[in-house]
Amino acid sequence: MFKRPVERFFVKKNLSRVSLRVALVYPNLYRGASSSLGYQLVYFLLNSYPEVACERATLEWPLTIESGLPLKRFDVVAFSLYYELDYVNVLRIIRESGLNPRRSGRDRPLVIAGGPCTANPYPLSEYVDAFVVGCFEAVADRLVETLLSHSGEKRPCLESLASTPGVFVPEVGNPTVLQRVANLDSSFYPVPQVLSQEGPFSSCFMLELSRGCSWGCNFCLLGYTQRPRRDRSARRLAELLEEAKRYGYEKVAFISSDFLGHPDAVRVVNMALEMGYSISLPSLRADAVGDELISTLERGRVRTVTVAPETASKKLKRVLGKEIKNEALLNLAGSLPKTVSTLKLYFMVGVPGETKEDVKQNLELISRVYRAFKKGGAGRRVVVSINPFIPKPHTPLQYCPFPNLERLRGVLNAFRELRAPGLTLRFLHPKRAFIQAFLSLGGLDAAEVLARVFESGLNPSAWFKAIGSALETVKRVREGCNPEEELPWEIVETGIPREHLRLRFARAMEAAGKR
Ligand code: SF4
Numbered sequence: 001m002f003k004r005p006v007e008r009f010f011v012k013k014n015l016s017r018v019s020l021r022v023a024l025v026y027p028n029l030y031r032g033a034s035s036s037l038g039y040q041l042v043y044f045l046l047n048s049y050p051e052v053a054c055e056r057a058t059l060e061w062p063l064t065i066e067s068g069l070p071l072k073r074f075d076v077v078a079f080s081l082y083y084e085l086d087y088v089n090v091l092r093i094i095r096e097s098g099l100n101p102r103r104s105g106r107d108r109p110l111v112i113a114g115g116p117c118t119a120n121p122y123p124l125s126e127y128v129d130a131f132v133v134g135c136f137e138a139v140a141d142r143l144v145e146t147l148l149s150h151s152g153e154k155r156p157c158l159e160s161l162a163s164t165p166g167v168f169v170p171e172v173g174n175p176t177v178l179q180r181v182a183n184l185d186s187s188f189y190p191v192p193q194v195l196s197q198e199g200p201f202s203s204c205f206m207l208e209l210s211r212g213c214s215w216g217c218n219f220c221l222l223g224y225t226q227r228p229r230r231d232r233s234a235r236r237l238a239e240l241l242e243e244a245k246r247y248g249y250e251k252v253a254f255i256s257s258d259f260l261g262h263p264d265a266v267r268v269v270n271m272a273l274e275m276g277y278s279i280s281l282p283s284l285r286a287d288a289v290g291d292e293l294i295s296t297l298e299r300g301r302v303r304t305v306t307v308a309p310e311t312a313s314k315k316l317k318r319v320l321g322k323e324i325k326n327e328a329l330l331n332l333a334g335s336l337p338k339t340v341s342t343l344k345l346y347f348m349v350g351v352p353g354e355t356k357e358d359v360k361q362n363l364e365l366i367s368r369v370y371r372a373f374k375k376g377g378a379g380r381r382v383v384v385s386i387n388p389f390i391p392k393p394h395t396p397l398q399y400c401p402f403p404n405l406e407r408l409r410g411v412l413n414a415f416r417e418l419r420a421p422g423l424t425l426r427f428l429h430p431k432r433a434f435i436q437a438f439l440s441l442g443g444l445d446a447a448e449v450l451a452r453v454f455e456s457g458l459n460p461s462a463w464f465k466a467i468g469s470a471l472e473t474v475k476r477v478r479e480g481c482n483p484e485e486e487l488p489w490e491i492v493e494t495g496i497p498r499e500h501l502r503l504r505f506a507r508a509m510e511a512a513g514k515r
Helices: 030-034 037-047 084-096 136-149 154-162 221-225 234-246 265-274 291-299 314-320 326-335 356-374 405-416 430-440 444-455 460-467 471-479 498-511
Strands: 020-026 052-058 076-080 110-114 130-132 204-208 251-255 278-280 304-310 342-349 381-388 423-427
Touching: 020 030, 020 037, 020 136, 030 052, 037 052, 037 076, 037 136, 037 204, 076 084, 084 430, 084 444, 130 136, 130 154, 136 154, 204 234, 234 265, 251 265, 265 278, 265 291, 304 314, 304 326, 314 498, 326 356, 342 356, 342 405, 356 381, 356 405, 381 405, 381 430, 405 423, 405 430, 430 444, 430 460, 430 471, 444 460, 444 471
Parallel strands: 020 052, 020 076, 076 110, 110 130, 204 251, 251 278, 304 342, 342 381, 381 423
Antiparallel strands: none
8 A cells, every 4th residue: 555655845725726627647656756857847837827736646646645636536637758668557547547548438637648758649649638749848838728718628628739839639630849948047947846755866856957968869769859958057057056955955966868068067066065965966978077077076975977878889889879989988987986886887789780799899898897997996886777779759760670589688698697796787678678669669559559458457468469469560660660651750740850860860770781
């Protein structure tokens, strides 16, 4: 039985005094919700409208945390989608709330979804009435206005939503343009944030330094849907740090996909240290870490540093479009201060064009990084996450197939030979990665698969039985797709021309030796 979380700074409004009641659902565990800045941002932004009350729910807490009410008592049920594997949880939560999971069999409440996964809304399009695509802040005013003015009939509300830029309504089938916040300084930011004892960022104030990333690595959804990178100014960041201090926060978790791309990143971290905060940093680009950051890490007594080199192979770096030199990673591992006790690395396997030689290079690099880091202290740990390549929509590598499962297992077994004290390997299971790829590249046929998996009681083996019926999506996942053909998710326009993706794909395939 889930115990009601102990929290501070949540919002509790009188539901009978507002015009619009929203249940905001994180379709996974509470600890994930409490560490998601995006989820918290939507929660506080919705509550900033006087006519709106927003309450939270999660997978294990399907009654709202604030009032303990079932979701069907709300006008809108809104899901935050961060992982494709959470899609079945969306169906489960809707059904457990006593509602019909299919949008066609449901009148009220309206079910809305937002978050990075909505860049391809199709797999959930039979269940969700409207998708918010892109930054919520950019759509919020129009969305709230529409929901407030159409509290009666569903169809007029959906038609009005479909005319809102950044909202996709499956019943209308409107093409839409992904929305981005242009200026972070003038956009809403939640201070305080819900404080709880659960989750990796428990008791932290999450501070978003910048949003998006301009590197445009060929495999990265964010690198294509959230570019260019937009920075919060040092002045605004200082204001937010001061405001959070007044609420008693003692630790800051900096959030950014391209942390060191921010021109004032190190200065702002030092500012936080001077204010008496302890700090946690996001993943760092090894080739951007300079002496100044190294001394800041020491001064801040930072314990964990995360780096995502993806691969050791020069060839595969070109395929992925992420070319961080191995020497930069080795230098970093050897120069981290003694305060850093854990080095986390992210590697990708099954990259198009990968050979045994490339895998061998990965193993050698991990061993060298391990030795360089361990020289700084015998008790230090290296944690390596090894994830299969998953083609993502709207990226140049969207045209590639998911790697062969049998071959993937062989590659992962090769990694298992790496054994050393203080070295931990973590794998994303190839079958789970395959399901993720299926949902990433899913068309309308993937929606029916979700229903079948759900009806079969979410048994993992049900996935592989059900997937066979989605011929078009399975073909894309197993064989890749023709860059000349139109793809289902192109109903969402990201602003990156199709020609650009095709060109980058062609270059990547050339680097992979496939042309
Ligand atoms: S992988 Fe990292 S560096 Fe590359 S585009 Fe994505 S966020 Fe940016």
